[in-house]
Amino acid sequence: MTTPLTIYLVVTPGVLLLDYAGPAEALRMAHDLGASLVLHTCGPRPDVNTSLGTQLTGLDPLPQPLSPNSLVLITGNSHEREDYATPAAQQVVRWLQTAMRPDTRLGSICSGALLLAMAGQLNGLRCTTHHMLLDDLQALAPTAQVQADRIFVDAGRVLTSAGITTGIDLALYIVEQVAGAALAAQVARRLVMYTRRGPNDPQLSPWLAHRNHMHPAVHRAQDAIAQSLSQDPAHRWSLPELADMACVSPRHLSRLFMLHTGISVVDYQQQLRMTRARELLTQQPALTQEQLAEACGFGSARDFRRVWQRWVSINTPSMNS
Numbered sequence: 001m002t003t004p005l006t007i008y009l010v011v012t013p014g015v016l017l018l019d020y021a022g023p024a025e026a027l028r029m030a031h032d033l034g035a036s037l038v039l040h041t042c043g044p045r046p047d048v049n050t051s052l053g054t055q056l057t058g059l060d061p062l063p064q065p066l067s068p069n070s071l072v073l074i075t076g077n078s079h080e081r082e083d084y085a086t087p088a089a090q091q092v093v094r095w096l097q098t099a100m101r102p103d104t105r106l107g108s109i110c111s112g113a114l115l116l117a118m119a120g121q122l123n124g125l126r127c128t129t130h131h132m133l134l135d136d137l138q139a140l141a142p143t144a145q146v147q148a149d150r151i152f153v154d155a156g157r158v159l160t161s162a163g164i165t166t167g168i169d170l171a172l173y174i175v176e177q178v179a180g181a182a183l184a185a186q187v188a189r190r191l192v193m194y195t196r197r198g199p200n201d202p203q204l205s206p207w208l209a210h211r212n213h214m215h216p217a218v219h220r221a222q223d224a225i226a227q228s229l230s231q232d233p234a235h236r237w238s239l240p241e242l243a244d245m246a247c248v249s250p251r252h253l254s255r256l257f258m259l260h261t262g263i264s265v266v267d268y269q270q271q272l273r274m275t276r277a278r279e280l281l282t283q284q285p286a287l288t289q290e291q292l293a294e295a296c297g298f299g300s301a302r303d304f305r306r307v308w309q310r311w312v313s314i315n316t317p318s319m320n321s
Helices: 017-032 087-098 112-118 131-140 166-179 181-190 216-231 239-246 250-261 265-283 289-295 301-311
Strands: 005-010 037-043 070-074 105-108 152-154 158-161
Touching: 005 017, 005 166, 017 037, 017 166, 017 181, 037 166, 070 087, 070 112, 087 112, 105 112, 112 131, 112 158, 152 166, 158 166, 166 181, 181 216, 216 239, 216 250, 216 265, 239 250, 250 265, 265 289, 265 301, 289 301
Parallel strands: 005 037, 005 070, 070 105, 105 158
Antiparallel strands: 152 158
C-alpha cells in the first residue's frame, strides 16, 4: 500500500493568514475528495498571532522525527524582515537545518522562501518568492537561481511559490502529483478559481483552462470528461451522453459550452486527450502511437495522429511510430 504524503504546514508568529489558509483549504478539500494526504499544522510555538491580529492556536510542535514521504511547507509572513529575526523564526531555521530526512521534500509560500534560504536549503537551486522580495532572497542564497517570472518553481526536492495567492496554485500542483489532474481540477472548481499552475510554464494548464465560468451544467460536463480520462480513458463521450450528465438537452449543452468556455465540446475533449498524451510521453517516452491512441480514448492511431497534428506544438516530445 502506498504511504500517504504527510504535509507539515509550518507557521511562525506574524504568519500572513492567506499564505496559510488558502493552501491549507485546497489540501484539505483534496483530502476530503480522496487524495492520499495527511495534514499537520505546526510551529515553534503552540499559539501564534496572524497578520490580521487573530490567533492560530493548538499548533503541533515542529516534528522530531519527520514521517517518511513528507513535505514541509513553510508559510509566509506579513512583516518578514522583522518577523524572521525573532527567536521563534530562527528556531524554524535550525530545525530545517537538522531535522530533514533524505526523502523529505521542502516547499515555501511567498516569503517562506527566505527561511529556506537562511537554512541553506536553496543553495544552487532554482527558486522564487514574492516579487518584492526577490533581491532579499538572492542576498540570502547567493548561489540560488532566483526566478522572477514564475508562479512557482519545482526544483525537484524543493518547491517555492511566488506571492501570497500563488500558494494555492502550488497546493493544486501538489494535489495533481498525489491524486491526478482530474481531482486537482475538481478542487480548483470548489475554490471557484482557474489558475496558471505549471512549475516552469506561465500558461494555463489545459486541465484547468476554460473553467473560469459559473455555469453548473457546463462544469458537470467538463468534470465527466476530465474524470473519464483518468478512470476510463477508452470511453468516448457522445454529446447526448454528456448532455444527460449535465441535465440539459444536447443542443442546449452545445450552445452553453461555447458561450461559457469559448470552445466546442469536441475541441475541449481533444485538448484534454492531447494533454494526457503529452503527460504519458513525458513519463513513458517509448510508448507507440497505437498505445497512446488506446490510452487517450481514440479509435485508432490514425485518428490520434490527425488530432495530434492539429493541437500539439512542435515542442512536445516526439512519438514512436
